[in-house]
Amino acid sequence: MLRHRFLWLVCVTLLGLPVSVNAQTTTGTVRGYVKDQNGAAVADAAIQARDTATGALRTATSHADGSYVLPGLRPATYELSIRQIGFGPQRKVLTVQIGATLSVDFTLQAGAVELQAVTVEGAPAIEMRTSEVATNVTTEQIQQLPSSSRNFLDLAGLAPGVTVTEDRINSGAGFRTFSAGAQSANNVNLFIDGASLKNDLTGGGVVGQDASRGNPFPRNAIQEYRVVTQNFKAEYQNASSAIITATTRSGSNQWSGNAFVGYQDKGLLALDTFQIKDKNANPAAFKKPDYSRVLSGFSLGGPISRDRLFFFGSYEGNYQNRAQTVNMAVPTGFTALDSVNLGQFNGHVTSPFRETLLFGKLSYTAGQHSSLELSVNNRHETDVRDFGGQVADQAAVNYRQDIGLAILKHRYAGGSWLNEASVSYQRFRRNPSPDVVNLPAREFQNGTTTGCCSTIGVIGSNLSTQDFTQKGPSIRDDLTYTGWHAAGDHVVKVGVNVDFISYDVIKRNSETPHFFYTDTLPRTLPGDTAPRILAYDYRSPYQLVWQFGAPGLTTTNNKIGAYLQDDWSPSRRLTLNLGIRWDYESHMLNYNYVTPQNVRDTIRLYNSQLQFPIDTTQYFTNGSQRDRFLGAFQPRVGFSYSLDENNTTVLFGGAGIFYDRSLFDISVDETLKLRRPEYSVLFADPDSAPHAGEVAWNNSYLTTDTTVLKSLIASSPGSLGEVWLISNNAKVPKSTQWNIGIRHAFGSLVASVGYAGVRGYDQLVFNWANFSWRNYGTDSSSCCLGGSPFHGFTNILYTTSSGRTWYDALQVQINRAYRRTASGFGWGAGLTFTNATRAVSGVDVPGDQFAFPNVQFIPKHPANDEKSHVTANWIMDLPVLAGLQFSGLINLGSGPLQDISGRFDPRNWRPGGFTLPQKSFPLLPGAWAYRNVDLRLRKDFPAFSGGSMAVTADLFNAFNYQNFGCTYGGTTPNCVVSDPRRLQVGAEYNF
Template identity: 35%
Template sequence: MKKWPCPRLRVVATLACAALLGAGGAAWSQATNSSIKGAVRDINGPVPIATVVAVDKESGFQYSTQAGEDGSFFLSGLKPGVYEIKVSSEAYEEQTRTVQLLLGQEVSLNFILSPSAVFLEGVTVVGESTQLLVETRSSEIATNVSPRQIESLPQNNRNFLAFAGLAPGVRFTDDQDAAGQTFRSGGANPKQVNVFIDGVSFKNDLIQGGAFMQDSSRGNPFPQNAVQEYKVLTQNFKAEYEKAAAAVITAVTRSGGNQLRGDAFFLFQDQSLVEQDDFARARGDEEPDYDRGQYGLSIGGPLVADRLHYFLSAEVNNRDGVRSVFRGAQYGSAPANVRARLDPYPTGSFVAPLESQLWFGKLSWQPGAAQTLDFSYHRRDEEETRGFGNQQVEQLAELFEVTTDSAVLRHQKLWSSMLNEASFSYQKMEWSPSQLNPGLPRENFVGLLDIGGKDSFQDLIQDRVSFRDDFTWMTEWHGGHTVKTGLSLSKVDYEMTKSLYGNGYFEYRSDEAWQFPFLARFGAGDPALDFGNTQYGIYLQDDWAVLPNLTVNVGVRWDYETNMLNNDWETPADVASGLRNSCRTYSPPVGGQAEWCISDLFDVESYISTGSNRSSYDSMIQPRVGFSWDVRENGETVVFGGWGQYYDRVTLNDIFDEQYRHVFKVYTFCFTDDGTQPAGCSVPAIPWDPAYLSAEGLAGLIARGQTPGPEVFLLNNETRPPRSNQWSVGLRQKLGNWLGSLTYANARGYNGLAWSFGTLPPGTAFNDRWGAWIGIPNYGFILRSYDVRRTEYDGVFLTLDKPYTSESGWGANFAYTYSKGYQNASLDEGTAFSFDFIPTDWPLFPANQDERHRVVMSGTVGLPLNFALSSVITLGSGVPYSMPDASQGWDRFVMRFNAARGEKKDFILPDAWGYRSVDLRLEWEAPAIGDRVRIGVLAEAFNVFDFDNYTYTDWVSFFKPPAPEVNANFGKPTGEINTRRFQLGLRLRF
């Protein structure tokens, strides 16, 4: 009998067989559908061979199945929406009910037939004429964002991802003008989330942001008027979801129907509608000319009634950002010659324009009642002038561009107890910041002004072709089973162009009275690299109804990438030799000995890549289990919970420098005017000469061998991808027309990557860390990778939801999160560097987004005379800031990471909130014209009470100087976000 070489391969092979058995047809994936399962009964028991038909009220598409001998049936592949459910049998005439399904629901219900009506049993129902089916028996922590919420709630920037903030335990970027509009959960980095649209992953493999190319982007990744609804999976999601160690968003796009329908909107804002922040007003900055126009159009209808439909949408966002440039706090004490040089650079408020165009088109075809076929295309074009503000003058501006092309072909096939789904997709995403003044060196007068041209340009491209197939089978064996298995295959090509410091970067500081730069950087070489990668994923999931009121979810997935770590890279021979042979003598001794070699410190072979010794990580096996117990068997009181393991991936930008620094070499220079080594500089100092103040001057120093070679980045060949372990337990309770839940969520993150000192001997004193490292010939500072970053998160979520119904005319949602989050090693959100600790003595400290209390309330209500009012109220207790502490003297300085908090203000509760915003939207709709055309006028107010939402700067707001010095700015804010602003708009619907 042949034995498996290891248990891992046995698990993988089992998953692969299951996935291949299910991959026979064509269709799509990732919870873009909903399903109904249950039984058809009458007063005497099961009704066998009954016919159940679901008709999509919008498109006319039909989905039908036949109940078994025991009356059980299974209807899957249902796009979320409103359906007319028809139930018939030989003994009864056809009976109908109208229901609404939300995205990703797996609703269990029984149809009870009588001679005159059909009744629903075993499901939570809200509403009368159209009954909203609410899933309460899921083991997931999930929040549905409904079409009405997307359409009606106030939304300043029309970024559909912002609605993720309605979910407990999930945070979207508070600062609506920030570069990088992202969401996060579980104390994790935003890189670890993922977004699926129509079942297709938009994972960003290159840079931070998690999905799309949201790193540093202020724009919207997808047209909001093309999104029908979506679901936020905070925790405990099933094995079908990949490449996410934190929250997941799965969205479904709109489709055309049997009636021609469309809408158009225009939203306007100018400087008269935006409140200037307190600090700009105090400086006397003039308000710049500013305006923003957001407008869009969508239209959909039939090409062939009940069979073939189209949908088209477009959105444009043209807006002027406002950036304030002002001189630093030390400007008044700077020498006269320095001020004379910097005075000509203008300060004040400047316009930073952003232009975004988003397009989406879709064809939906149902050739028969058992299958559907969709084809869609999405295009994103975004460009923004940015890269300046605070002490960075307008001259430093860059042109930032983001583009996306995405095409998806999807097909699904439904049988009586089986569903096959698959997709074939193509994506190209590009992220490209470029210089507007490329010929100028950059000169940073720290604490005064930062002048010159941008010191870098980049062009990053991700090209992906993917195939995915999912197969669902419903069967009976000691209870009902819904078995789902699937596989995915992606071929990805990456192109990365980076040019850093090509015109030179020069840094001045107060230690030298800003008279000459103490530090400079210069880069030269080939800035372009390309990589190829193939990604595989397989999974098996079983939702087992052990008892009528107890369901157990058991799943496992395995992911594998052929080249996540640039396996073909070959470490240069001189670097490999230096690592094996370089030593240093210390006087006095360090760590008990006078001589240390790099080979004494770590296994250098683990950091030398030969092009064949770096194997791909094959242990991404991820078990996931959950349960739900319907205590009273009526869907009103449900206990649920789960545990799972979730792997993400290492973003390419985090490991890029290992190869890049050898083909495009970045050199560091230190300068002195008196022969002494300047503090805070890691290479030997060179006597300063004004001739060096140019790219040519620095290139001459390199040619003469007067500076060490480029930095060396050593990546561990056994680097592990980020992973999280999550578990939760909770209770859902129906309270009349409300649904409440109380949940405890636990998440622990592992394997985060950070770069730090690579060759420090053990026992190195903290203050000696920059000069005590062991070097190798012809190279500079050496960094080594460490995959030991951790996060810890504990949260308690309380939610109350009353879905909107036409009968009540209102809906409301309440989400409260109490949480504690911790991280270690680094504050960095992108590529992480840890130089404030000796590796790997990395204690945990409060996480960057460790906000203990957060409340988000939202609601919509219909008013007389065709008015409608909606609101979102967001309250947060505030995030932490670091505290530079020299109170015991500079020789005992310590950086207290995220140890400080800003001032808290009142709202209902006294001194409770560091962030407060009340957003309102009022819309009036005129009487319909010809029963088809409706015109609406709307007004929105964001932070309507103009609450002060202040931000702080570590070294200004929380610096503790040595006694008897006093920081007069201690505890004082340095900035303000989300001042009050208004927006006016028009809407046309037909």
């Protein structure tokens, strides 16, 4: 009851605040000092910032010490002007970037003659005075750097220490995610216009990115974004690793638009090493896998009412046809198998992926003090996949996703106060299901007289249907006050967010009856003195596996977050960023879960037989033993100190605590593993009468009719559930982070070098109670002691908060923002170098939730990630060839630690791994094991009839470097981890 009253109080408090716009996560700040020609402070000067695209105005007044602050500025180009009686007015044109705080000082000259404006239009002002380790990805980089699938997450790799999964052509599902700091993608977060897109249910960190090759948001709707890998401020929630905060495009006072198309097919792709090997071995039979992709889109923005109401809308489509090769090696001499005709499924089969992204925004400027914004976006995708090899396309899954987000935001600024808030609604649905329905699954295997079995082929419907839905409204309010000047200048921010989320989860795993066929099978049942060799010869199945039971779980989760942040400048050179955040969730895990009586009875009766006996006081609950976590207090401290008056050289650093969350899917399985047990029915061979524990086969059983299947399993005792025990004292994952560094401005070029440290704690990990290592730590060590099933259950699993990670890195960045001069020439470039050590304990790799058989056998060991990585990017106009622009991305790495046969040796958890031999790269011979160079040429043609045309050519992996992998079990690679050279051609029309 107290908890509900607390939630009500928070809601009433929020509704009492002015409803406003643009959460602090999406805006920038300009602050500085006004002085006269003698260096004396100038008070009461009027500072005005005018958005050059929309005409929107913001004003501030300098204080007694000459300081001023303009917080909450929408990322845009501004004309900043200042006036004071007795001094000549001044103007500067600058670009404010998302999340950035710019220091802009004015030196006024006595007199009344207006000075000529200092113009730096089109080039972002340089951010020097931040304690964050952050990288801004600019509009020019988003639009002009090569990107294979237009996924805007691709460019997150420009930030130090960030790993982005590659876009692969024919490599199955693909996970388009990003990660950092030796933690998994589950620990990141993405903010779009201040709204969190955290995936609470499953992996990937961001809604829609779990097992998806899709783009979380239309790239042509993103204006810019900021990747923060260290020391992000207290206004950001639900991330113990890196975050991305993005702002979307808005309409302006001039109508403009863009339409584009990009195309790629198999004729524009090179072969990799292993495809060439296959072609040379059998040139007559070799066929290049089918592939085609069309990327298309358009955008339109402009004024509905000049200086008042603006519209922007965009569409992007990603339409791919990939090929998967089905290759079943069908044995001969079996009449029953011949009648199935598995060979008909062999060959290259199309795997279509379709994604549609829509975005629309209305922006309204009510006046100098207030503005309103409404945006809506939708993502829909389907992906027919998960077949190939021995699995027929008939058994494919159709991976469907629908994601919608609506945001209403209002801003009010007056005097020393700025209030920003948003009301949003989000709906995320993840729905993989069989592409072909109502067919029983049939798996054909090769058997032997001593064991079973290797798969020949799989046909029928895919086994499972899942339907995850995460939806609900969110309210956020951020209040900023700039009028406090005790012992210096303060920018004080306080904010609250409340999310009312509902989770609807349906997991019909193994819903399709799964029948297994083989030729020969040894079987030993109770009463048998020796294995019986059974000759099925594919005439009938030897086993059915099927799950049945209530498949769903529905609940609600109320999230509350609050923070206080003070950006305090005791002097002009020193800024301290002091903040604290607190978060709470009412239902992150299933706190009301009641341990079933049969689980209690079994464990109490046979606890001594478990390899790791269960502490029943910690793992049994009657629905009241699991307390909500109220201790997520997260202090965050940062500083920046300028070594000179002009902010040319700045020391920076910080430290903080960052809480994340555990996936709700864990709680789902805690319930469903018991509610929806797995049934196994053994069939007698066609030539023998059933023994005890066997059922005689009848062709009517080969069905998906649940009435028939229920009758069948009722006659068999083979029902087994799995026990998942979540600790009543389960902790919330978190990290501690600290960094220190120095940055220096060489004109328009900024270089920084720093150290970053991250320690991850309390990752939830499942252990097996019924298994252990045999003779652990000795030469005779092997797996495993114990066994399955265990007294009516397949396994007994229990959680510990034992997962840990370590990250220590040297990070170097050099950046020069793209700038185009009046003559039409421009260039920009960047270089990032990371040298890091990463380690993990309690699990094999970061993000793994299972420690087989127990965390105590997985001590600290290096993470399977590369040590060194370099990323370079550039955009360059070529004045000699009018209208031609050349851009590119270079990625070089020492290569991830590769697995070999000793990887899981419990005597030596420094994996028996190695880094592949380093390969030459121009100018750096013998330096890098991983190499990739992407190039882009763009040709703009002269404008005509108010518009202009451009053609583009993107060459990915331009030098066709072969980056090898797949070495588990040996030292010879048998696959590549990146695609070979490929060309993409495109065209654009702009007006």
